[in-house]
Amino acid sequence: MSSSRLGLRLAACLLNISEARRKYVVENIAKAALLDKNGQKHPEVTVLNVFSDQDYNRSVITIAASVDKLGSSVLAACLEAFHATDMEVQEGIHPCLGAVDLIPIYPLSGVGVEECGEVARSLAQELALHVPGCSVFLFGEADLPEKRSLVQRRKQLGWFTRRDFSALEPDLGAAPARRCGLTGVGASPYVMNCNVTIDSQDLSVGREIAGAIRGSSANGLKGVQAMAFPHKGKIEIACNVECFEDQQATDISEDSQYVTYRVLDNHFSYVSPHYIEAQVKKLAGDWGVGTIGTALVGFTPQECKDCAEYAIKENTGEFWKIQGGIFM
The missing domain is CATH 3.30.990.10 (Formiminotransferase, N-terminal subdomain)
Structure with missing residues (x-):
């Protein structure tokens, strides 16, 4: 419902x-x-x-x-x-x-x-x-x-x-x-957190990768803010993925780069977490390192809406205990 x-x-x-x-x-x-x-x-x-x-x-x-x-x-x-x-x-x-x-x-x-x-x-x-x-x-x-x-x-x-x-x-x-x-x-508009770990301890490599995918860079990903941090003995590329109003979109769809959704009569798009992971993997490969995991902290906008509707309908306040933490 x-x-x-x-x-x-x-x-x-x-x-x-x-x-x-x-x-x-x-x-x-x-x-x-x-x-x-x-x-x-x-x-x-x-x-x-x-x-x-x-x-x-x-x-x-x-x-x-x-x-x-x-x-x-x-x-x-x-x-x-x-x-x-x-x-x-x-x-x-x-x-x-x-x-x-x-x-x-x-x-x-x-x-x-x-x-x-x-x-x-x-x-x-x-x-x-x-x-x-x-x-x-x-x-x-x-x-x-x-x-x-x-x-x-x-x-x-x-x-x-x-x-x-x-x-x-x-x-x-x-x-x-x-x-x-x-x-x-x-x-x-909704902002997601998508973190990709590279198999390296070199923070300078992480910073180069974060800079390359950042939306403010010449060939970066629109709406993506990225930083690199030491994390559990490796380097994590931590991304804030901003949704942006997309007047060109006409329906909810997904392709290799963008996902589109609608709130009221407004269409919004964001860079797919899978595409971010692929780009980080490619850039890390250029430095001779691989990636070892991606975490989406919470939900995509559509997942958040769907889970909220279900939880409220079922009167489930502590929904996070069902999910057990990270929701992928």
């Missing part, structure tokens, strides 16, 4: 928190998203996936809900995360600025990205109001009127290299406190 027949307008948040090494903490954050302020279970909220990486010390919690319920659900998860995470002692390979590092809101079905931006702005205001020391920067549809992208905002704030928060100026909230750091809140 589709979300329209269920009467739901669905959106998702891929909540990024700077904690992965204490499993009970991550699970408590995920469970907090399922309860309202009276401790009762939200009927239109599900946690679809919990992905934790101990080397990165970062978790991504996929929360899907009716767009009317998503803001309060994510707020509850964030309150738990801020309570349990201290950036003064946090360590990990992955760049981050905040205990709750990123709160992106994505449309799934029956809702536009502009309305997701309204949800994100309201959520940012609630966080600044209810969390002492919480500081927020806005991006995408939440960042009015400029609508600066997450990539732009991260570069401005030094997300890739900064660990000193004292000089940062938030869009909302007080000056960043060491414990909380700085949190990004925004909305955009």
Whole structure:
């Protein structure tokens, strides 16, 4: 049964928190998203996936809900995360600025990205109001009127290299406190995380490959942001895969490079994770190394929508326990 027949307008948040090494903490954050302020279970909220990486010390919690319920659900998860995470002692390979590092809101079905931006702005205001020391920067549809992208905002704030928060100026909230750091809140078309591991320990090779597939490079892949990190004794090419509005697309389809899907009357496309893997494998081969695995962190947009519809229809809040972690 589709979300329209269920009467739901669905959106998702891929909540990024700077904690992965204490499993009970991550699970408590995920469970907090399922309860309202009276401790009762939200009927239109599900946690679809919990992905934790101990080397990165970062978790991504996929929360899907009716767009009317998503803001309060994510707020509850964030309150738990801020309570349990201290950036003064946090360590990990992955760049981050905040205990709750990123709160992106994505449309799934029956809702536009502009309305997701309204949800994100309201959520940012609630966080600044209810969390002492919480500081927020806005991006995408939440960042009015400029609508600066997450990539732009991260570069401005030094997300890739900064660990000193004292000089940062938030869009909302007080000056960043060491414990909380700085949190990004925004909305955009769906963004996936696709990571490909190369069979090498040479970070310079990884950086060359990441640079070559990055969408900003001359022959890069549209909508792909890529970085290289040491990971479990090898090098991982970590990619954010952005969906972009595609006026040329006329139907949901898949070819060797792009996958297309529709939300309301708008068509969006993204580079296929299989194509990213193939390109990384080819480039790695040019350096004389192979690839040894690919992880899609969470879901494609269509998978996220389908799983959200099923989980809400079946009243399965802890859907991630069915999936057992990484969903491929």
